[in-house]
Structures are given as structure tokens and as C-alpha cells.
Amino acid sequence: xxxxxTVMLRPGILDPQGLAIADGxxxxxxxxxxxxxxxxxxxxxxxxxxxxxxxxxxMAKDLLANPVIEDFTVEVR
Amino acid sequence: xxxxxTVMLRPGILDPQGLAIADGxxxxxxxxxxxxxxxxxxxxxxxxxxxxxxxxxxMAKDLLANPVIEDFTVEVR
Numbered sequence: 001x002x003x004x005x006t007v008m009l010r011p012g013i014l015d016p017q018g019l020a021i022a023d024g025x026x027x028x029x030x031x032x033x034x035x036x037x038x039x040x041x042x043x044x045x046x047x048x049x050x051x052x053x054x055x056x057x058x059m060a061k062d063l064l065a066n067p068v069i070e071d072f073t074v075e076v077r
Numbered sequence: 078x079x080x081x082x083t084v085m086l087r088p089g090i091l092d093p094q095g096l097a098i099a100d101g102x103x104x105x106x107x108x109x110x111x112x113x114x115x116x117x118x119x120x121x122x123x124x125x126x127x128x129x130x131x132x133x134x135x136m137a138k139d140l141l142a143n144p145v146i147e148d149f150t151v152e153v154r
Binding site: 008018028031032035036043044045046048055 | 083085095098102110112114118119120121123132135136
């Protein structure tokens with residue numbers, strides 16, 4: 001059982017890495033990029049399938065995301 | 078139009094950050110975590126909807142992913 005936690009900066013939080021990438025893409029000739037925002041994804045392999053959504057949500061709250069500046073989503077595949 | 082590029086280390090490439098997170102989760106009492114792998118996600122907002130999949134794939138090849146050690150997927154939403 002594998003779960004994916006995607007952590008993105010909350011809207012309104014400045015993302016200098018994303019700004020730098022948007023500039024870099026423009027410099028390489030990629031037109032039409034309005035904005036880039038950068039996040040993290042955690043692929044978590046679990047031993048069993050019990051309450052995966054709930055357990056992984058707790059992992060994200062405990063360790064993976066900073067709720068002051070980040071939002072996260074959990075997807076189980 | 079928004080595209081998401083997810084970049085993960087290729088299988089077999091050592092992921093020390095993922096190992097540290099797996100240890101951290103175990104230390105916090107989260108049982109049953111086999112492994113954690115960490116990747117990046119780029120949320121790219123585009124002006125128009127022409128050839129998005131193709132254009133964003135080229136952006137990933139040009140700048141976002143290192144093909145020697147990383148794989149990427151492109152998702153358009």
C-alpha cells in the first residue's frame with residue numbers, strides 16, 4: 001500500500017524558488033508561463049492497508065508539513 | 078491552465094532525506110512504514126491551453142528534472 005503526501009506552500013506565501021524557476025523557463029524560451037510554485041511529494045510505502053488515509057494524514061501533521069505556511073493533500077493508491 | 082510536474086528519484090538511487098523521514102516517523106510512533114521517498118512537484122500556471130502536455134514535458138527536460146537520477150511525470154488539470 002502506497003500513499004502520496006503532496007505539500008505545497010499556502011496561497012499568498014512567497015515562493016522564491018518558484019519565481020526563480022519561472023524566470024529560468026522564460027530565459028530558456030518557454031513562453032506563456034504565468035507562475036510556478038514548488039512543493040514536495042512524499043511517497044510512503046506501508047506494510048498494511050488499515051486506515052491508511054487517517055494514519056498518513058497524522059504523519060503529515062506530525063512531521064511532513066508545516067501548517068503555518070503549508071497545505072497538504074493525501075492520496076492513497 | 079495548470080500543469081503539475083512530479084519529479085522523483087529513479088528507483089535504486091539512494092534517498093537519504095527519505096531514509097531520515099522514515100526514521101523520524103518511526104521515532105514518533107508511526108508503525109508500518111516500509112520506506113519513504115521524497116520528490117518535488119512543480120505547479121505551473123500557463124497563459125493558454127495549446128500543447129500543454131508537450132510544452133511542459135519540454136520544460137521538465139530543460140530545467141526541472143535531472144534525467145540521470147530523476148524521473149518525472151506531467152499531469153494537466
